[in-house]
Amino acid sequence: MRTSSILFGVMAALAMTVSQAFAADPALTIVFAGNTYGYYDPCPTCGAQKLGGLAKRSTYLKALRQNPATAGKILAVAGAWEFLPEVSSAPPEPEKMPAVVKAHEALGYDVMAVTPDEVKLLADKKAAPPKGAVVLDQAPTAKIVTIGGKAVGLVFFPMPRDVSAPVPDKLMDQTARAASELRGKVALVVGISPWGALDEETFVNTRGGAVDVLLGSGGGSGFSSRTSKDGKTLWTRAYIKGKTVNRLDLLALPGQPGFAWKVGENFVAKVDPLDETVTQDPAVEQLF
Template identity: 30%
Template structure:
């Protein structure tokens, strides 16, 4: 789970899980190796952090009553950087089935920059409206890919930024639809400088 492939100290992982719980995320993804490591150490992640195998699709309803669908991408096979074609086809099939019931589909991935870039470059017939990537590789501020149908965002490895995505209008389910920036969608990277106070409860855990 460290960049060099080693496992962090158990106390560090326990503290991280407590801190994540205090942040009150609505949705989370546990990659296969992450889930196996935590289970092996007897550490329970916060409830929203689920694997694609256990909870492939989650719907969250906004205060205005709009339904947002979140699809968790299964982790890539061990030692593979490129998603197999069958996996891409399965994801496309799932998106096709689910998108009629929600206003927006957001994908969560731990494939890394290479795997996600290759996936989007293939321009599958059905892609998520937004892909929130993670794993090895550089950050992405917000790049419109797959013939304009998917906004790709990745965090930066220093962890000192937050990605904000403003959806100005819901995507249309037509063949001609394309995101436009800033017309229909506007991604922003916010640097966490000294103007933002630390959460004291989280800071106490991570000391």
């Protein structure tokens, strides 16, 4: 009982802090994590703070879901590369993968993307991908979810045969076409990419406005937000090892002629560190 009371108090304080940081009432809030690489505990190489961990991510998400400003309006997305580094053969503790799968399931994402290599890794450890996860294919796939009464189109970028080589133009064109087929059906088109920063930058600047928001993972630096040259695509990239959560508060959605993303005017972006101010969710922590 005491543990539950403490957790509730911390979550309430976190929710209040989040509310103060984002005073405007968002139309939609996107919470994104990727490139976790199989880390489930706070990062052991991140200094004294021990940033990250799935148990802290769970507390963070619960607080947002309880916050009146964002409750019912959150699109929580995870992946790709939540289980496996794209440039390495194994996560830090491969034998923990079944428990890591259960932890990700407990977080209740709206969307999760996993790569074929991650599926193979999990199978080797006698684990299946988290329930409802989308396995990236060699062609783009799309689905529609409803968040806060708004239809959101999701485009899962295809998995290149060689992640170390530039993504072929053909795959970029296929992905842009998959996104265009969602237009008129949804209020927002969100791309979920495992490609890495260089190919994502090429995509947003050469396939103008193909997606409204791009959630990027794979090689390259993480950042809170950038926009394409034409302002039509809002782009955020995950940091590594699960140390942080990327948050986009969309204060307005595209639809009006001439719409372009402008920070502080129609969106606010932030990278929230999962530091000592965020407690571990006991229900997730006990899985390990």
